[in-house]
Amino acid sequence: MIPLFKVPMSPGAPAAVGDVLASGQIGQGAKVEEFERKIAERIDNPYVATVNSATAALQLGVRLAASTLPELPDGVEGEVLSTPLTMEATNWAILANGLKIKWVDIDEATLNVDLDDLARKITPATRAIMIVHFAGYPVDLARLGEILDGAEAKFGFRPTVIEDSAHAWGASFQGKPIGSHGNITVFSFQAIKHLTSGDGGALVLPNEAQYKRAKLLRWFGIDREVKDRLRNPPDIAEFGYKFHMNDINASIGLANMEIIDDVLKKHRDNAAFYDAELAGFDGVELTERAEDRESSFWIYPMKVERRADFDRKLTDAGVMVSNVHQRNDIHTVVRKFDALLPGLDRVADRIACVPVGSWVSEEDRQHIVDTIKAGW
Incomplete structure (x- = not known):
C-alpha cells in the first residue's frame, strides 16, 4: 500500500x-x-x-x-x-x-x-x-x-x-x-x-x-x-x-x-506531476494554482465524482486515499453554531487526497495516475 x-x-x-x-x-x-x-x-x-x-x-x-x-x-x-x-x-x-x-x-x-x-x-x-x-x-x-x-x-x-x-x-x-x-x-x-x-x-x-x-x-x-x-x-x-x-x-x-528542503521539493515535484497529468481529466477537478503563492503540498486534494467509488478503486490498487479532514460543523459539541455553508456542502463529499509526499517514487506516482485514468 x-x-x-x-x-x-x-x-x-x-x-x-x-x-x-x-x-x-x-x-x-x-x-x-x-x-x-x-x-x-x-x-x-x-x-x-x-x-x-x-x-x-x-x-x-x-x-x-x-x-x-x-x-x-x-x-x-x-x-x-x-x-x-x-x-x-x-x-x-x-x-x-x-x-x-x-x-x-x-x-x-x-x-x-x-x-x-x-x-x-x-x-x-x-x-x-x-x-x-x-x-x-x-x-x-x-x-x-x-x-x-x-x-x-x-x-x-x-x-x-x-x-x-x-x-x-x-x-x-x-x-x-x-x-x-x-x-x-x-x-x-x-x-x-x-x-x-x-x-x-x-x-x-x-x-x-x-x-x-x-x-x-x-x-x-x-x-x-x-x-x-x-x-x-x-x-x-x-x-x-x-x-x-x-x-x-x-x-x-x-x-x-537538514533534510526539509529535499522533503519539500519532493512534495512539490509530485504535485506538479499530478497537476500536469490530471488537468482536465473527466471526473477530477483540481484545486487552484495562483502565481502569487507557493503551496507546500502537505497533502494533494482534488474534487472527484462518486468519491466512494474513487476511494474503492484506489484502495484496491494499493493506494491509500482519504479526505483527511471531515467538516467540523457536524459535531454535536458545535451544533449550536450551525450556519448555511453552501460552498462546503457542494465540496465536502467530493474531496479526496492521494499520496504526494517525499516517499512517493516516480513509479508510485505513475501508478496512481494510471489508476485514476483507468476510471472508477
Missing part, C-alpha cells in the same frame, strides 16, 4: 536525541532555543515561541488575539470567525478560550475560507479570525488585509488574524514565507508534518510584546529568564500553561531541518 502519510526523519536524528539524553538536560533548554532561532531564520521573523503541540499554540494564539481588543459590553459573547474544513484542533482552541465559533464558508476553488463570506460576517463581537492554509496552499493574505482595513474603518478596531499553518511549513505568499506577514501564525511539527520534531509546534508572533507574553504563558506565567528564580520566585501576573517544548523534541526538529 502506498501510504498517504509517512514520517520524514533525518538519519542524524537518533544520534541527536542520544546526545540530549546523555547531556542530563532534557527539558526546555539550549536545544529549544537553537530550534527557535533556526525557525526564525527560515521564516524571517524573530518572534518564535515553540510549544509541545500545534494545538497548544492555537490555544495560546486565540487567547493572545482575543485579549488585545476592547472588552465587549455585558451580555455580548465574543466570537471567532473560522473554517469548518480543518482538523478539529483548530476550532476546539476557540472553545477552550470560551468563545463562540462563527463558521465561514469554503472557497470551492481553493478549499480555504471564502473571503467574501468572511468579510460579510465580521461584527463588533469578532475577537479574532482563524484561517487555515489548507493542504499548504496559502489564503490570499493581500485580499484579507483589505478586508481588515474595511473592518477597522467600519468598527474602529482590527481583528487579529491567526494563520493555522499546520499544513504550510515552507509555503509562501507574494514571495514571503508564511509566518512573516504580520499575523499570529501557528506551525505544527507533529509526526507526519513536513518538518517533524516527533511532536510539537510553534507560535509565531507579530511583535515583541506578544512574543514575550507568549513565552510567559507557555510555562505557567513564570518568567524563566529571571536570575536566581528558584531562590527568589518572581510574581506571576497572569496564569499560564505547561505548553513548553523540550530539548528531546527540539533535537529531532533540528536534525530534520
Whole structure:
C-alpha cells in the first residue's frame, strides 16, 4: 500500500536525541532555543515561541488575539470567525478560550475560507479570525488585509488574524514565507508534518510584546529568564500553561531541518506531476494554482465524482486515499453554531487526497495516475 502519510526523519536524528539524553538536560533548554532561532531564520521573523503541540499554540494564539481588543459590553459573547474544513484542533482552541465559533464558508476553488463570506460576517463581537492554509496552499493574505482595513474603518478596531499553518511549513505568499506577514501564525511539527520534531509546534508572533507574553504563558506565567528564580520566585501576573517544548523534541526538529528542503521539493515535484497529468481529466477537478503563492503540498486534494467509488478503486490498487479532514460543523459539541455553508456542502463529499509526499517514487506516482485514468 502506498501510504498517504509517512514520517520524514533525518538519519542524524537518533544520534541527536542520544546526545540530549546523555547531556542530563532534557527539558526546555539550549536545544529549544537553537530550534527557535533556526525557525526564525527560515521564516524571517524573530518572534518564535515553540510549544509541545500545534494545538497548544492555537490555544495560546486565540487567547493572545482575543485579549488585545476592547472588552465587549455585558451580555455580548465574543466570537471567532473560522473554517469548518480543518482538523478539529483548530476550532476546539476557540472553545477552550470560551468563545463562540462563527463558521465561514469554503472557497470551492481553493478549499480555504471564502473571503467574501468572511468579510460579510465580521461584527463588533469578532475577537479574532482563524484561517487555515489548507493542504499548504496559502489564503490570499493581500485580499484579507483589505478586508481588515474595511473592518477597522467600519468598527474602529482590527481583528487579529491567526494563520493555522499546520499544513504550510515552507509555503509562501507574494514571495514571503508564511509566518512573516504580520499575523499570529501557528506551525505544527507533529509526526507526519513536513518538518517533524516527533511532536510539537510553534507560535509565531507579530511583535515583541506578544512574543514575550507568549513565552510567559507557555510555562505557567513564570518568567524563566529571571536570575536566581528558584531562590527568589518572581510574581506571576497572569496564569499560564505547561505548553513548553523540550530539548528531546527540539533535537529531532533540528536534525530534520537538514533534510526539509529535499522533503519539500519532493512534495512539490509530485504535485506538479499530478497537476500536469490530471488537468482536465473527466471526473477530477483540481484545486487552484495562483502565481502569487507557493503551496507546500502537505497533502494533494482534488474534487472527484462518486468519491466512494474513487476511494474503492484506489484502495484496491494499493493506494491509500482519504479526505483527511471531515467538516467540523457536524459535531454535536458545535451544533449550536450551525450556519448555511453552501460552498462546503457542494465540496465536502467530493474531496479526496492521494499520496504526494517525499516517499512517493516516480513509479508510485505513475501508478496512481494510471489508476485514476483507468476510471472508477
